[in-house]
Amino acid sequence: MAATDEVEPRAEAYPALWPVPTRWSDNDHYGYVSTATCCSYFETAINGWLMASTGLDIRTLPAIGIVAETSCRFVRELSFPDQLHVGLAVDRLGPTSIGYSLAIFREDSAGLLELAATGQFVHAYVDPETRRPVPIPPEIRSAASLLVSGEV
Numbered sequence: 178m179a180a181t182d183e184v185e186p187r188a189e190a191y192p193a194l195w196p197v198p199t200r201w202s203d204n205d206h207y208g209y210v211s212t213a214t215c216c217s218y219f220e221t222a223i224n225g226w227l228m229a230s231t232g233l234d235i236r237t238l239p240a241i242g243i244v245a246e247t248s249c250r251f252v253r254e255l256s257f258p259d260q261l262h263v264g265l266a267v268d269r270l271g272p273t274s275i276g277y278s279l280a281i282f283r284e285d286s287a288g289l290l291e292l293a294a295t296g297q298f299v300h301a302y303v304d305p306e307t308r309r310p311v312p313i314p315p316e317i318r319s320a321a322s323l324l325v326s327g328e329v
Contacts, residue, residue, distance in 0.1 A: 185252065188282050188290045191264030192324045195222035197281075199257045210255040216247045219279050219298050222263035230320040240311045242300035245274065249296040253283065260284040261293070267324040273310040274301045275321050 188194060197218045205211045224242075227235050235242070255261070262282045269276030277298040282290035302313045313321070 185292045186264070186280050186295065187292075188262065188264055188280075190326070191266050191280060192326050193226055193265040194262040194282070194290075195226045195265060197221055197261045197263055199255065199259045199261060201257050203255075204257050208256060210257075210259075212249045212251070215249045215251075215255070215281060215294050215296065216298075218261065218263055218281060219247060219249070219277075219296055220244065222265060222279070223277060223298060223300070226265055227317060227320055230323065231316045233316055235317065238314045238316065239304070240302040240314050240317075241305050242275070242302055242317070243308075244298070245301035246299040247296065248298075249294055251294050253291065253293045255281070255283060255293050259293075262290060265324050266326045267321050268326075270313075270318070270321055270325060272312055274299055275313065275317075277324075 203210050203214050264280040264282060266278045267275055268278045279296045279298055280292060281294040283293045285291055302311055303309060304311050
């Protein structure tokens with residue numbers, strides 16, 4: 178959970194918000210959404226946003242983004258049927274990888290967004306056959322550059 182003296186990121190700090198609804202099966206045995214599921218929300222939001230932004234099925238590009246690193250820090254509990262929005266920002270756009278700063282926001286009963294989790298995510302681009310690093314495809318680089326933000 179967040180320390181009391183930390184400033185929580187706000188939805189407005191993220192260049193894009195991607196909707197991700199919770200599913201019945203997202204709740205674990207204890208009745209809440211687990212860290213592993215939140216990391217899945219991150220991957221869903223990133224890839225969904227990239228496909229919508231490029232107009233391409235990114236799985237058909239000559240390079241694929243594999244998850245090289247991910248982390249999640251809970252701030253508030255999530256549970257089905259919460260409606261979520263994942264905030265997307267790029268904090269590192271390298272030659273072969275993209276580092277994302279992310280946040281999960283839950284809609285409250287008034288439709289306002291409250292922070293539920295923050296995270297980091299790195300896509301490393303590789304050749305689909307050899308799995309060796311390759312440059313980020315230009316379509317992906319162009320879309321990711323729209324998410325570069327110094328605010329998060």
